[in-house]
Amino acid sequence: MMHHLLLFLFLLSPNLVGLTAAGVEVTADLDNGADINELCAGCHGEYGQGGSEGEYPRLAGQPESFIIAQMHLFRDRKRPNMAMLEYVDERQMPDQDIIDIAAYLSRITLPTRLPPLKQGAEFDALARLEMTRKLLNIPRIEGDFKAGEDLYRKECQSCHGRDGAGNHRYGVPLLTGQYSNYLQRQVEKYRKGVRIHDPEDPTDRLLNEFSDNELHNLFAFLSIADDP
Numbered sequence: 001m002m003h004h005l006l007l008f009l010f011l012l013s014p015n016l017v018g019l020t021a022a023g024v025e026v027t028a029d030l031d032n033g034a035d036i037n038e039l040c041a042g043c044h045g046e047y048g049q050g051g052s053e054g055e056y057p058r059l060a061g062q063p064e065s066f067i068i069a070q071m072h073l074f075r076d077r078k079r080p081n082m083a084m085l086e087y088v089d090e091r092q093m094p095d096q097d098i099i100d101i102a103a104y105l106s107r108i109t110l111p112t113r114l115p116p117l118k119q120g121a122e123f124d125a126l127a128r129l130e131m132t133r134k135l136l137n138i139p140r141i142e143g144d145f146k147a148g149e150d151l152y153r154k155e156c157q158s159c160h161g162r163d164g165a166g167n168h169r170y171g172v173p174l175l176t177g178q179y180s181n182y183l184q185r186q187v188e189k190y191r192k193g194v195r196i197h198d199p200e201d202p203t204d205r206l207l208n209e210f211s212d213n214e215l216h217n218l219f220a221f222l223s224i225a226d227d228p
Contacts, residue, residue, distance in 0.1 A: 068102045
């Protein structure tokens with residue numbers, strides 16, 4: 001139902017403000033979000049970068065309202081996911097915690113390359129190691145990149161943004177920088193009706209209109225869209 005996706009109102013400010021299911025306005029606690037992330041990191045990585053080559057998706061940089069909506073779908077058992085079952089019930093993941101972890105993860109930036117070393121500058125090995133651990137560049141998928149880009153520009157860009165970075169204001173998830181095999185699995189779920197592609201139109205089957213080859217080319221384009 002749409003009330004789960006429109007459950008929270010967000011202000012574009014350093015402090016995220018949301019409404020709980022009971023209509024209570026709360027402010028995100030990023031310190032608590034960091035604490036919760038220690039649990040999430042077992043699968044999704046210390047920086048929300050995902051893991052096991054896309055078995056666990058990247059969460060870093062996803063819009064907070066999107067993360068919140070998905071957490072509620074998991075908690076209400078409306079999005080099947082065995083791995084999440086033991087972590088998302090009312091006791092372990094109340095509304096405030098969902099707001100806090102979503103705010104924390106949405107603010108993490110993952111670079112796709114390391115900045116060049118400045119000649120003559122003092123080398124900070126620890127800082128360099130920290131940047132290396134955050135580095136995420138999705139493996140390239142071979143395909144017709146131009147055809148994939150054309151399809152993306154025509155069908156996906158208006159919601160997911162020109163570069164596939166998503167839309168934080170409207171809670172539209174990023175696609176570039178997400179593991180390709182994870183995207184492929186989710187698209188299959190959308191095509192089979194296991195997941196809803198457009199919450200405003202639950203019967204939408206746009207993705208069923210594309211051939212497997214067209215979708216492969218789309219994934220190929222997304223796999224290089226954020227390449228340096």
